[in-house]
Amino acid sequence: MPRNDAYGYAVARIRALEPQLFDPSQLQRMIDADDSDAALKILAESGYARWMNEGARYDSALEAELCAAFDEFAAFVPDRGLIDIFRIPYDFHNVKVLLKSAFRARTGGKKRYDLLTRLGSISPDDLVSRMESEEYGLLPWGLSVLLPSCASMWEQNADIVEIERVLDSGMFAAVISLADSLEFPGVISWGRARIDSENIRNLLRMKRFGFDASAAASFLHGGGTVTVAALVPLMSDQFEAWGRSLAYSDVGAAISAVEAGGDFDEQMPALERTLDDFCSSVVANARYSSTAPENITAYLWGKEMEIKNIRTILVSKGTKTNREGVKGMMRRGYFG
Amino acid sequence: MMESIISTMAEQLGPAFVVLGAALAAGFAGSGSAWGIGIANEAAAGIMTEDPKKFVSALILLALPGTQGIYGFLVAIFALLKAGIIGSPVSVTVWQGVALGAAWLPIAIAGFYSAIWQGKSSAASILLISKRPEQMGKAMILPAMCETYAVLGLLVSLLMLNGIKIG
Numbered sequence: 001m002p003r004n005d006a007y008g009y010a011v012a013r014i015r016a017l018e019p020q021l022f023d024p025s026q027l028q029r030m031i032d033a034d035d036s037d038a039a040l041k042i043l044a045e046s047g048y049a050r051w052m053n054e055g056a057r058y059d060s061a062l063e064a065e066l067c068a069a070f071d072e073f074a075a076f077v078p079d080r081g082l083i084d085i086f087r088i089p090y091d092f093h094n095v096k097v098l099l100k101s102a103f104r105a106r107t108g109g110k111k112r113y114d115l116l117t118r119l120g121s122i123s124p125d126d127l128v129s130r131m132e133s134e135e136y137g138l139l140p141w142g143l144s145v146l147l148p149s150c151a152s153m154w155e156q157n158a159d160i161v162e163i164e165r166v167l168d169s170g171m172f173a174a175v176i177s178l179a180d181s182l183e184f185p186g187v188i189s190w191g192r193a194r195i196d197s198e199n200i201r202n203l204l205r206m207k208r209f210g211f212d213a214s215a216a217a218s219f220l221h222g223g224g225t226v227t228v229a230a231l232v233p234l235m236s237d238q239f240e241a242w243g244r245s246l247a248y249s250d251v252g253a254a255i256s257a258v259e260a261g262g263d264f265d266e267q268m269p270a271l272e273r274t275l276d277d278f279c280s281s282v283v284a285n286a287r288y289s290s291t292a293p294e295n296i297t298a299y300l301w302g303k304e305m306e307i308k309n310i311r312t313i314l315v316s317k318g319t320k321t322n323r324e325g326v327k328g329m330m331r332r333g334y335f336g
Numbered sequence: 337m338m339e340s341i342i343s344t345m346a347e348q349l350g351p352a353f354v355v356l357g358a359a360l361a362a363g364f365a366g367s368g369s370a371w372g373i374g375i376a377n378e379a380a381a382g383i384m385t386e387d388p389k390k391f392v393s394a395l396i397l398l399a400l401p402g403t404q405g406i407y408g409f410l411v412a413i414f415a416l417l418k419a420g421i422i423g424s425p426v427s428v429t430v431w432q433g434v435a436l437g438a439a440w441l442p443i444a445i446a447g448f449y450s451a452i453w454q455g456k457s458s459a460a461s462i463l464l465i466s467k468r469p470e471q472m473g474k475a476m477i478l479p480a481m482c483e484t485y486a487v488l489g490l491l492v493s494l495l496m497l498n499g500i501k502i503g
Contacts, residue, residue, distance in 0.1 A: 005375070008375055008378030008379050008382070008459055009378040009379070009381055009382040010382065011379070011382065011463070012378065012379035012380070012381070012382025012383045012459070012462060012463055012466065013382035013383070013385050013386060014382075015382070015383060015463045015466045015467060016382065016383040016385070016386035016387050016390075016466045017386055018467060019467070076385075290379060290456070290459045290460040290463050291456075291459075
């Protein structure tokens with residue numbers, strides 16, 4: 001039996017779950033709400049209500065909703081790797097929190113275990129006990145090698161930026177290695193699109209902070225459709241020319257659509273939204289198949305984008321950002 | 337002695353071909369139907385996990401690939417009746433047996449493949465009604481297109497069986 005045929009049940013279940021996702025009209029209602037209380041009231045009319053206990057912060061509700069989606073999918077999706085590929089970044093987030101806490105504790109600082117998330121594939125408790133006892137051997141995603149190396153880097157030069165860089169590279173290597181091992185073309189393309197997006201985002205930030213090209217190369221990750229060697233020369237170009245220089249690639253075509261005018265503070269949110277939409281577009285066609293495993297990727301990525309949109313709206317209520325500006329930051333997500 | 341053995345073989349070889357053909361007609365068409373229903377069933381189970389009220393609509397759609405199995409069964413019964421293996425006994429020569437036995441091919445092949453593809457079509461239609469239950473009519477028409485070729489296979493098999501003169 002072809003491997004895709006095992007996904008008939010999973011894809012059908014996703015179709016039945018689709019009505020529970022926020023559609024653009026619900027997001028628009030939240031944007032139009034007068035204040036954060038009114039926006040939260042709209043959120044409480046949806047499936048998020050089950051996590052919105054009295055006095056709980058909305059961040060906890062958003063995290064609980066995403067965690068529940070990961071757990072639910074893990075129970076019925078034939079290849080667990082399709083869910084783990086979304087959980088890897090959270091594992092690396094937890095590792096960074098624990099490493100920084102450990103380094104801070106050595107200088108008498110406070111451990112920040114409150115920043116750990118349950119969204120990773122390794123439970124926070126398990127991760128804490130392994131790191132405190134320095135039993136890295138059984139940790140997945142290359143962490144068994146990365147963690148001792150990060151600890152020794154800290155001993156040598158206490159350079160937290162370099163440690164973060166090494167962990168970020170390790171994270172993207174783990175994502176693309178898992179995508180390759182799954183052997184689903186759409187998932188591999190999505191993994192590569194995420195690396196391309198991260199590289200271009202990093203490149204614009206480094207240009208803003210005046211990094212030179214040789215320093216910038218070490219902050220870019222391999223495994224994308226555009227090589228690091230092709231990205232580095234962009235540092236000397238204006239942002240407006242990047243789309244033209246990368247026109248041979250899909251990501252180049254995507255960033256050509258970003259309006260180049262304005263300063264960094266205007267370019268960056270527009271670029272981030274465009275890159276997230278680009279990743280969504282890579283798996284969007286899976287919706288026309290009743291057996292494609294890429295439907296799982298499309299749904300979970302759509303869920304992450306939905307949560308990002310909700311968080312953007314709720315934060316904007318606190319910062320009194322104008323509604324048109326917030327609308328411009330909304331990701332297309334699952335509904336395209 | 338040798339003549340007697342050859343004569344007995346000739347008498348039994350004709351009906352043997354008919355039995356083989358009937359078995360393959362029912363077996364292939366039935367297997368295709370089971371496969372197709374299995375595919376559609378996965379989709380039906382998937383949407384019913386979230387919305388059990390879709391049971392009736394899903395049941396109608398997942399039953400569609402089951403017809404090919406019935407067509408194969410009909411051809412098998414008709415061939416067995418014609419050869420007198422069930423019902424009134426008749427004498428069937430080797431060549432008549434081969435011809436009756438070969439009449440299984442259209443329904444077995446068309447039934448097997450059309451049932452699998454109809455199962456995939458039904459699965460897609462089940463996904464359609466999970467989002468748009470009001471489109472049930474169109475959702476039924478789409479997989480029914482595959483049925484056309486199973487019906488053609490059935491007709492050709494029946495015409496072949498009908499055209500063979502026995503006795």
